[in-house]
Amino acid sequence: MNHERDFVTAITKKSEDASRWYIDVIKRAELADYSSMKGMMVIRPYGYEIWELIQGQLDRMFKETGHRNAYFPLFIPESFLQKEAEHVEGFAPEVAWVTIGGGEPLEERWAVRPTSEAIICSMYAKWVKSWRDLPLLYNQWANVVRWEKVTRPFLRTTEFLWQEGHTVHATEQEAEEETLRMLDVYRRFAEEYMAIPVLAGQKSESEKFAGAVRTYAIEALMPDGKALQAGTSHFLGQNFAKAFGVRFESQAQTLEYAWQTSWGVSTRLVGALIMTHGDDSGLILPPRLAPIQTVIVPISAGNWQETILPKAVELRDQLRAAGIRVHLDDDDTNTPGWKYAEYEMRGVPVRLEIGPKDIQKGSVVLVNRLNRQKTFVPWGELVPRLTALLEEIQAELFARAVKARAENTTQVGTLDELVAVLEEKRGLVRTGWCGRPECEKPAKERAAATIRIIQGPACPELPKCHCCGGESRRTVLIAKSY
Amino acid sequence: MNHERDFVTAITKKSEDASRWYIDVIKRAELADYSSMKGMMVIRPYGYEIWELIQGQLDRMFKETGHRNAYFPLFIPESFLQKEAEHVEGFAPEVAWVTIGGGEPLEERWAVRPTSEAIICSMYAKWVKSWRDLPLLYNQWANVVRWEKVTRPFLRTTEFLWQEGHTVHATEQEAEEETLRMLDVYRRFAEEYMAIPVLAGQKSESEKFAGAVRTYAIEALMPDGKALQAGTSHFLGQNFAKAFGVRFESQAQTLEYAWQTSWGVSTRLVGALIMTHGDDSGLILPPRLAPIQTVIVPISAGNWQETILPKAVELRDQLRAAGIRVHLDDDDTNTPGWKYAEYEMRGVPVRLEIGPKDIQKGSVVLVNRLNRQKTFVPWGELVPRLTALLEEIQAELFARAVKARAENTTQVGTLDELVAVLEEKRGLVRTGWCGRPECEKPAKERAAATIRIIQGPACPELPKCHCCGGESRRTVLIAKSY
Numbered sequence: 001m002n003h004e005r006d007f008v009t010a011i012t013k014k015s016e017d018a019s020r021w022y023i024d025v026i027k028r029a030e031l032a033d034y035s036s037m038k039g040m041m042v043i044r045p046y047g048y049e050i051w052e053l054i055q056g057q058l059d060r061m062f063k064e065t066g067h068r069n070a071y072f073p074l075f076i077p078e079s080f081l082q083k084e085a086e087h088v089e090g091f092a093p094e095v096a097w098v099t100i101g102g103g104e105p106l107e108e109r110w111a112v113r114p115t116s117e118a119i120i121c122s123m124y125a126k127w128v129k130s131w132r133d134l135p136l137l138y139n140q141w142a143n144v145v146r147w148e149k150v151t152r153p154f155l156r157t158t159e160f161l162w163q164e165g166h167t168v169h170a171t172e173q174e175a176e177e178e179t180l181r182m183l184d185v186y187r188r189f190a191e192e193y194m195a196i197p198v199l200a201g202q203k204s205e206s207e208k209f210a211g212a213v214r215t216y217a218i219e220a221l222m223p224d225g226k227a228l229q230a231g232t233s234h235f236l237g238q239n240f241a242k243a244f245g246v247r248f249e250s251q252a253q254t255l256e257y258a259w260q261t262s263w264g265v266s267t268r269l270v271g272a273l274i275m276t277h278g279d280d281s282g283l284i285l286p287p288r289l290a291p292i293q294t295v296i297v298p299i300s301a302g303n304w305q306e307t308i309l310p311k312a313v314e315l316r317d318q319l320r321a322a323g324i325r326v327h328l329d330d331d332d333t334n335t336p337g338w339k340y341a342e343y344e345m346r347g348v349p350v351r352l353e354i355g356p357k358d359i360q361k362g363s364v365v366l367v368n369r370l371n372r373q374k375t376f377v378p379w380g381e382l383v384p385r386l387t388a389l390l391e392e393i394q395a396e397l398f399a400r401a402v403k404a405r406a407e408n409t410t411q412v413g414t415l416d417e418l419v420a421v422l423e424e425k426r427g428l429v430r431t432g433w434c435g436r437p438e439c440e441k442p443a444k445e446r447a448a449a450t451i452r453i454i455q456g457p458a459c460p461e462l463p464k465c466h467c468c469g470g471e472s473r474r475t476v477l478i479a480k481s482y
Numbered sequence: 483m484n485h486e487r488d489f490v491t492a493i494t495k496k497s498e499d500a501s502r503w504y505i506d507v508i509k510r511a512e513l514a515d516y517s518s519m520k521g522m523m524v525i526r527p528y529g530y531e532i533w534e535l536i537q538g539q540l541d542r543m544f545k546e547t548g549h550r551n552a553y554f555p556l557f558i559p560e561s562f563l564q565k566e567a568e569h570v571e572g573f574a575p576e577v578a579w580v581t582i583g584g585g586e587p588l589e590e591r592w593a594v595r596p597t598s599e600a601i602i603c604s605m606y607a608k609w610v611k612s613w614r615d616l617p618l619l620y621n622q623w624a625n626v627v628r629w630e631k632v633t634r635p636f637l638r639t640t641e642f643l644w645q646e647g648h649t650v651h652a653t654e655q656e657a658e659e660e661t662l663r664m665l666d667v668y669r670r671f672a673e674e675y676m677a678i679p680v681l682a683g684q685k686s687e688s689e690k691f692a693g694a695v696r697t698y699a700i701e702a703l704m705p706d707g708k709a710l711q712a713g714t715s716h717f718l719g720q721n722f723a724k725a726f727g728v729r730f731e732s733q734a735q736t737l738e739y740a741w742q743t744s745w746g747v748s749t750r751l752v753g754a755l756i757m758t759h760g761d762d763s764g765l766i767l768p769p770r771l772a773p774i775q776t777v778i779v780p781i782s783a784g785n786w787q788e789t790i791l792p793k794a795v796e797l798r799d800q801l802r803a804a805g806i807r808v809h810l811d812d813d814d815t816n817t818p819g820w821k822y823a824e825y826e827m828r829g830v831p832v833r834l835e836i837g838p839k840d841i842q843k844g845s846v847v848l849v850n851r852l853n854r855q856k857t858f859v860p861w862g863e864l865v866p867r868l869t870a871l872l873e874e875i876q877a878e879l880f881a882r883a884v885k886a887r888a889e890n891t892t893q894v895g896t897l898d899e900l901v902a903v904l905e906e907k908r909g910l911v912r913t914g915w916c917g918r919p920e921c922e923k924p925a926k927e928r929a930a931a932t933i934r935i936i937q938g939p940a941c942p943e944l945p946k947c948h949c950c951g952g953e954s955r956r957t958v959l960i961a962k963s964y
Contacts, residue, residue, distance in 0.1 A: 033605065035555050036562075037592065041606055045550035052551065068527035069534065073517050074594075074641050075578075080518075096557075098584040098594065101640075102629030103575055110519065112556075112580065112594070123515065123524055132815075138527065143556055143625065147584030158583075159556050201741055333614075344949065 011345075013280045018224040022275055029346045031274070032153045033231050039151035039158035043267070046346065047154075049291035050270050051161065055141065055289075057193055057266065058163065060173045061185050067137045067165060074143075075110035080118040084243040087117060090210020094146040096158075111477070112145040117211060117236070117262060120166045121244035128168055128258060130249045135178070136168040142332045150181045154271030155228070155482050162266035168246060168258045172237070173445045175259035179235040181265040186231040194218045194269065195286040195397040196276050197405055198230060199428075199477060201453040206440055209262075213237035219477070222407045225426025227452045227479035230272050233263035277397055283347025284369055286397050287390040294319060294386060296328040299336050299355030312354055315364065315382065322383045324390075342413050346371060349393045350386065370396055393438050409477075415442055418478060422447040428479045432458055432472030434465035442467050443478050451476045487814065491825075500706040504692040504757055505635070511765050511828045511886055513756070514635045521633035521640030525749070528786055528828065529636075531773035532752050533643065537623065539675055540645065540747065543667050549619045549647060554601050555593035556625075562600040566725040569599060573693020576628040578640075594627040599718070599744055600692060602648045603726035610650055610740060612731045617660070618650040636753030637710070637964050644748035650728060650740045654719070655694045657741035661717040665698045668713035672933040677768040678702045678749065678758050680712060680757025681910075681959060683935040688922055691744075701934045701959070703887045704757045709934045709961035712754050715745035746787035759879055763899075765829025766851055768879050769872040776801060776868060777825045778810040781818050781837030791948075794836050797864065804865045806872075826851060831875045832868065852878055897948050900960060904929040910961045914940055914954030916947035925947050925960055933958045 011024035025195030028034050031047030034040075042353040043051065059069075075098060082088045096112040099105060113119065118139075128136060141163045150156050165182060169175040187200045198218040206214035212234035220228050240246065241257040250256050277284040287293050298304055298312045312328055319326040327348075329339050336353070343351060358364050364382065366375045366389055377385045412418045418429050433451065434438060443449045443466075458472040465472050493506035506516050513529030516522075525533065541551075555605050557580060564570045581587060582610050602620075608947040610618060618723035627641045632702065645665060651657040669682040689696035694716035702710045722728065723739040759766040769775050780786055780794045794810055801808040809830075818835070825833060833849040839847050846864065848857045848871055859867045890909030894900045900911050915921060915933065925931045925948075940954040947954050 005596060026573055033608070035601065036604060037555060037557060040554065040557060041553040043553040045552045048551050048553055051553075069530050070527045071525040071533075071643065071960055073519060073522040073524065074627065075519060077519060095583075096580045096592075097583045098578045100579040100591075101577075102631070109582075110578075119517065122518060126515070145556065161553065204661070428874060 007203075011282065014223070014278055015280055018222075018275070021278065025274065025278055025282055025345070026153050034153075035423065036069070036468075037158075039148050041151075041153050041157045041159070043161075046291060047270060050289055051267055053165075053289045053291065054193075054269055058185075059141075059188055061189060062139050062163075062165065065137075065181060065185060067139045067167075070138045070140055071142070072116050072123065072140055074113055076113050076116070076119045076242070078109050078111060080122055081111055082213045084240055086239075087211035088179060088325060091115065091146075094148070096145045096147060112423075113142070114144055114146045115262075115264075116140065116142070116144075116164055117166065117240055118244075121240045121246055121260075124166075124168055124258075125245045125247075128246055130479050131170050131251050134168055134170045134248060134258065135174065137178075138167065139163055139165040152271075152482075153268055154274070160266045160268065162264050164262060164264040167261045168241075169260070170248065170250065170256070170258065172259050175237075176235055179216060179261045179263070181232050182261070183231075186218050186233065186263070186265060190218055190230060191221065191398065193286070193288045194273055194276075195288075195394055195401060196230070196272060197398065197402045199453045199455065201455055203232075204437075204440060204451045204454060204476075206437055209234045210241055211236065212262075213239065217453065220272055220276065221428055221479070222272070222482070225408060225480070226277075227375040227428065227477075228268070228272055228275075229241045229452070229479040229481065230269060231263070231265040232446065234261060236262060243262060254372050265352060269329065271470065276401055278347065280411050281341075282345030284397065285347035285349060287349045287394045288350055289323060292327045292343070292345065292346070292348045293325045293390055294327075294350045295339075295348045295354055296326065296352045296354065297336050297339045297343075298328075298330060299353060300332060301356065307356065308354055308359060311359060315352070315354070315379070318383065319386065322387070324383075324386065334430070350389055352386075356456070396470040411441040411461065412466060413462065413464065414469075418443060418449075418466055422449050422478075422480060426480060428452070428477045430455070430462070430475065430477055431466040432462035432464050433474045433476045434468055434470045436468070439465055439467035447480070449478050452479050453477045493764065495585065497762055500704075500711055500757070503760065507756065507760055507764055508635050513752070516635075516838050519640075521630050523633075523635050523639045524716060525643075528773060529752060531640065532755065532767070532771055533749055535771045535773065536675075536751055537645075539586065540671055541623075543671060544621050544645075547619075547663060547667060549621045549649075551624055552600050552620045553624070554605065554622055556595055558595050558598070558601045560591050561591060562604055563593055565600065566693045566722055568721075569693035569725075573597065573628075576630070578627045578629060595624070595630045597744075597746075598622065598626075598646055599648065600726075601720055603722045603728055603742075604890055606648075606650055607727045607729075608742075610728055610730050613652050613733050616650055616652045616730060616740065617649075619654065619660075621645055621647040633892075634753070634964075636749055638750075638757070642748045642750065644746050646744060646746040649743045650723075651742070652730065652732065652738070652740065654741050657719075657743050658717055661696070661698060661715050661743045662747070664743070665700065665713075665715040668700045668715065668745075668747060672700055672702065672712060673880065675770045676755055676758075677711070677770075677876055677883060678754060679880065679884045681935045681937065681939055683755070684712075686919075686933045686936060686958075687923060689932060690921055692718045693718065694744075695721065699935065701904070702754055702758065703910055703961070704754070704964070705886065706757075707890060707962065709959075709963040710750070710754055710757075711934070711963065712751060713745070713747040713823070716743060717745060718742040745877070748921070758883055760829065763823075763828030767829035767831060769831045769876045772827070772829065772831055773807060774809045774825070774830045775807045775872055776809075776829045776832045776834055777821075778808065778834045779813060779818050779821045779825075780810075780838065781835060782814060783838060786838075787814075787958055789838065790836055790841060793841060797834070797836070800865065801868065804869070806865075807866065829877065832871055834868075850875060873952070893943065894948060895944065895946065896951075897928070898949055900925060900931075901929045904931050904960075904962060908960045908962060910934070912937070912944070912957065912959055913948040914944035915956045915958045916950055916952045917955040918950070921947055921949035929962070931960050931962050934963060935959045936963050
């Protein structure tokens with residue numbers, strides 16, 4: 001905390017320019033920094049602590065659903081990437097290639113993994129022999145590299161951290177169930193922990209993962225009106241099994257190709273978190289993912305180190321024992337006022353103030369980061385009252401995000417309306433679609449917008465395709481996106 | 483657990499060939515597998531679970547000593563590696579180079595990090611401005627790549643997982659204290675968690691890290707008589723600070739170069755664990771790092787699924803609630819005897835058997851993996867008795883390893899004795915050394931052995947240098963090594 005001693009410097013107001021605010025707050029709250037290599041980000045401790053909390057919770061959810069972690073090589077021989085035709089076509093342009101190792105040119109160049117289907121399936125082909133070996137439910141926490149032209153900290157970087165689940169099943173139905181199960185894990189995580197409402201559904205053909213049969217995703221709406229794909233879950237069918245020879249002997253003693261899935265979320269989630277909840281004063285972190293849930297600021301007046309600090313230490317230890325992530329800022333070189341602004345900037349959900357009057361009264365002041373509302377709480381009630389306040393803030397952040405999304409979702413019947421909405425207001429546009437790829441193009445050409453999610457079959461209010469005016473077969477959400 | 487249905491196949495006896503046993507047990511217990519790329523290993527779930535337990539505990543110890551995690555880029559521009567002369571000389575021959583990205587040749591090639599001093603110091607130069615910013619205590623969990631000619635799963639692989647701590651201090655003394663503090667964290671972890679006794683001390687000049695002023699290490703003796711460097715802690719002095727311009731304004735308002743340390747352990751620790759404790763029946767995992775501390779094997783006779791299984795489930799839940807990592811193997815397709823051998827192979831410290839007689843008596847049988855000793859324990863006493871047994875096994879493993887090391891440490895006065903010992907018996911050789919580099923060479927040339935650790939100043943029993951016969955200044959431990 002002590003490696004930034006400047007005064008709390010002004011950041012761009014989020015209400016004025018969400019995009020500049022995003023960059024300002026990342027630098028100012030020390031979440032990340034740029035390295036000298038284009039698109040390569042450094043995640044600083046405060047940002048990494050958010051990622052550790054995300055990782056910890058997701059890892060628990062993966063293990064509860066029966067998955068185990070493993071680790072596969074960073075490199076993929078070029079010939080492996082080429083085995084699945086769509087896969088190599090999709091990823092080859094984004095690859096970083098290792099061509100020299102140990103002072104010698106390599107016989108075959110190795111890709112730094114952009115995703116690991118190819119290397120993992122080459123191992124699954126060795127490990128899977130019988131129906132008894134299935135299902136195989138593995139996940140990997142790893143770094144991946146995709147060469148990006150336009151980058152943005154957390155949201156799109158050349159290297160990023162992620163998890164990738166890769167599962168193998170004996171039947172199509174089981175694999176499809178797994179795909180949807182993990183999509184739902186992502187949805188629950190986004191809503192219950194990140195306090196971000198998401199749309200969960202299928203992607204159109206043109207937006208699916210290179211090599212998948214079907215791609216599902218969770219999509220969140222950012223405050224600047226752009227959609228963010230926050231996680232994907234792919235039903236791979238037998239595509240990779242056929243390319244890599246992942247076969248098993250069935251119970252009926254026939255040799256069958258296996259059915260596979262893959263699914264992933266990345267450090268992009270940290271970007272979504274920052275973007276969704278912050279305000280003009282800086283970050284706001286949902287309590288469940290805040291590295292510091294409560295900061296204790298002792299009012300440093302008079303001989304506060306004798307009169308106030310001991311009680312502050314006692315309360316800190318009490319909160320820590322109750323499982324609350326608490327930080328006591330007893331640094332004498334900064335004023336309480338400076339600290340208030342500093343921890344608001346860093347998005348700490350609750351500030352606990354304790355001064356001479358509080359000592360007399362046997363209470364403390366809790367300040368809510370969302371509205372700066374103060375509550376006076378007797379020492380004896382601190383743990384339950386603070387716990388309740390943290391839960392209230394978590395719920396309030398989610399409610400705000402739900403409201404914002406509702407306000408920024410517009411239903412339209414025609415392409416002209418769609419273009420007008422996306423020009424004037426942005427946000428999500430709900431409309432009908434006939435299902436033909438050629439009817440996806442005009443929205444892209446005229447509004448740089450794509451189908452983010454197929455919400456379901458055609459609905460009565462939207463009977464026609466927004467583009468051709470023919471019969472609608474799908475209700476879709478269209479938006480500009482990251 | 484169910485993706486290996488072969489019968490428990492024979493492995494080489496450890497007592498006959500520890501080296502072949504090591505490879506056999508890794509494959510058989512599904513800890514790791516080879517990929518198609520030379521030296522690139524796949525860590526399978528059971529092996530990765532051991533790594534997760536190592537990681538979890540070390541991470542707690544790092545945080546308790548005030549460190550925070552961060553994440554720095556995978557790549558390092560060649561010009562950065564070249565800034566510290568010794569560093570580039572030491573690492574350049576082992577580097578994998580990325581030369582093409584996004585379809586274009588790079589202007590400057592990028593190293594896949596072999597270690598991260600260069601990229602991290604380039605950021606520290608931006609972040610460190612004042613003495614108030616110090617100390618800066620960061621750690622990173624990451625993958626690194628070093629091109630290796632001879633590889634061996636876990637012990638030496640082209641890519642490996644590790645943590646690297648990188649700290650910055652205002653004074654030489656503080657940095658030196660940090661270097662030794664982390665060396666001691668490693669020693670404690672090795673002894674208390676891995677049950678492996680280690681020698682902790684300084685390395686000679688010829689064995690130190692490329693770019694360090696002094697390197698300290700923990701060294702363990704493996705059962706095949708070779709020493710294994712299990713962790714290193716480097717006092718970097720101002721070498722990197724000068725190369726990268728990591729400077730700060732002191733309290734006296736002068737501009738000073740900072741003092742730095744770095745320290746790391748890797749997935750090599752998993753190799754040390756396997757090698758140290760196994761026996762002819764397979765792995766033995768110390769309880770504190772065993773993914774499964776206790777396996778419950780119900781005796782599958784008669785209508786066991788009605789009579790025995792419900793109690794087994796109840797006991798499993800009870801043990802799980804008590805924080806014991808327990809697995810109930812209720813698979814009906816394998817016999818209890820097969821399961822006994824299987825979990826012995828996998829090194830599970832305690833097996834819990836429960837059959838018809840046990841149900842009648844209200845007890846279970848606990849079987850100790852070390853000696854197959856059986857204990858009958860009433861249900862009501864299970865948690866405390868099992869907990870005690872696990873602690874006993876942990877302590878016994880450490881005691882065995884201490885004894886083995888003592889038996890394989892020989893004190894010698896001369897080079898001829900040293901060579902004879904290392905030819906006939908191997909192990910650690912304790913002797914005197916004058917401190918001159920030329921007196922390190924003969925042991926290397928004649929016995930392929932190096933100074934593993936400088937144990938301290940000359941001691942009275944070893945007054946002379948084993949090589950030149952001159953006055954000894956250091957007591958050293960010499961061995962062949964991995």
